[in-house]
Amino acid sequence: MNGSKSDLPSLSDREMQIIDLVAAGLTNQEIAHKLEISKRTVDNHISNILNKTETDNRVALVRWALQWGKVCLPNVNCCVLPTHNDEVVS
Numbered sequence: 436m437n438g439s440k441s442d443l444p445s446l447s448d449r450e451m452q453i454i455d456l457v458a459a460g461l462t463n464q465e466i467a468h469k470l471e472i473s474k475r476t477v478d479n480h481i482s483n484i485l486n487k488t489e490t491d492n493r494v495a496l497v498r499w500a501l502q503w504g505k506v507c508l509p510n511v512n513c514c515v516l517p518t519h520n521d522e523v524v525s
Contacts, residue, residue, distance in 0.1 A: 443503060444452045444487035451505065453480050458506040 446454070456466045463481060467474040481493075490496045500506040 441481075444523060446484065446487060447454050450480060450484050452486075453477065454484060454496065454500050457481070459501055466510055 452470070453466060456469065461469065463477045464474050467477045470477070485491065485496060488499050489497060490499050497506070501508070
C-alpha cells in the first residue's frame with residue numbers, strides 16, 4: 436500500500452485488537468482463547484484484515500501495521516498511538 440493515510444482501510448476495534456495480538460506473536464488459537472471467541476472467528480477476522488490491508492500473510496500484515504503506526508512494539512517503533520479518548524470532536 437503506497438497511498439496516503441486517507442487511503443487506509445477502515446478497521447473495527449476488534450480487528451485492531453487482533454492485529455495487535457498477531458504482532459505480539461500469538462497464534463490464531465491463542466488469540467481465540469485470549470478473546471474468548473472461536474478459532475474460526477479469528478480465522479475469519481484475519482482473512483478480512485488481510486483483504487482490507489491488501490497484505491498476503493501475517494508477516495506482511497505486521498509490517499503494514501508498523502508502517503502505518505497501528506501497533507507499537509517495544510524497541511521496534513517508538514510511536515505514541517492515539518486512543519479513542521484522545522480524539523478531539525469538533
